[in-house]
Amino acid sequence: MSDNSTQEPSKTAEEILGLAQALIQSRGYSAFSYQDVANALGIRKASIHYHFPSKAELGIAVVDRYAKRFRASLESIAADEKHSSMTMLDHYMKPYFEFAKTSDKVCLCGALAGEILALPDELRKRVERFFEEHQAWLAEILARGLVRREFVFSAKPAKMARLVFGALQGALLVKRTTGDASQLKDVTLVLKSQLSGGGK
């Protein structure tokens, strides 16, 4: 009586999802295994197969949960009209800064995108949808900022959104590789200065 059409995950299933997400964010999809998850949780591989019959299904569940949470956050940010557009942008960037605090994590979908051709088809589609959703959301915020004269730039908002999104994903990638914690901070500060019309 408690299950929705897409049934509630049990506690163990939740733990598996969390572990799998962390592993994909740090090592990638191809390089993580049921064994890794089993070891970390102190259970057997077979138990994971009970909750997620195949690796593809596990991957899909991980991305769906991640995208759902992110989506809720985006909606809540955009819903509060009191916020300035720059504040909304700051809120958007928060999760990226959370990842950057760790030594080993990038955006889940950024990690998956790195090996997109090695992914099951359903997983690929979801990463693609994630990217498009985020760029569309950013474009809206940027357009809003232009209208309210909080932002000053000449490009089309949709194109500026592509720069912002790509720069965030790229910054996480570079940051994790070089280990330089200031990579993301530098990039976002320059970006924000550019959005404010700070050409000089």
Place this chain on the structure above:
Amino acid sequence: MSDNSTQEPSKTAEEILGLAQALIQSRGYSAFSYQDVANALGIRKASIHYHFPSKAELGIAVVDRYAKRFRASLESIAADEKHSSMTMLDHYMKPYFEFAKTSDKVCLCGALAGEILALPDELRKRVERFFEEHQAWLAEILARGLVRREFVFSAKPAKMARLVFGALQGALLVKRTTGDASQLKDVTLVLKSQLSGGGK
């Protein structure tokens, strides 16, 4: 009598390197195998081990060749003082546009960075060095452009370099995932407009 300290690769070795590079750029390091290369070249796995005893050594050889070629290109671009700084930047971006023309390739080091924690240590170091070299090179070009008043922006060149580099890497990642060929073009146009002081 023809070998340097780091011996000349034979023709077969060259073919293996090329194939391996293409496979890493499209599928990633973890997801490509000796079998893939063997199939594509019509040879046996064991023959590849003759040229490159381990996968790690093959990976290192691929990155070294890639970085060496890129490095030569960077030096040649910067050497010609007649060029405007924007022209130098355009030259820098050329390889990215070549990758973007394909449906499945990103920068080799961008691909490797996506699974950096799953890489052998020596490979990791080389990807890190590649990133740092490129960002340093970009910082120099950007600083030159400021001095010559070809660029107009208020950020420190090193920080702007981080934005430019991350945006290029990110744009390739997004482009391959969404399949939208204009992703890189849009990002570079916005970037260049920003560098020219085009706040509005």
Place this chain on the structure above:
DNA sequence: GTCTATACAAAGATAGAC
């Protein structure tokens, strides 16, 4: 230099006991 054959480990996955 390339081949066949083989070793060995790890991966994803299933059957069936508890």
Place this chain on the structure above:
DNA sequence: GTCTATCTTTGTATAGAC
């Protein structure tokens, strides 16, 4: 729901013939 046991495939790697 979790376990043991097992299957199958694939991956990396080596030995030795040609």
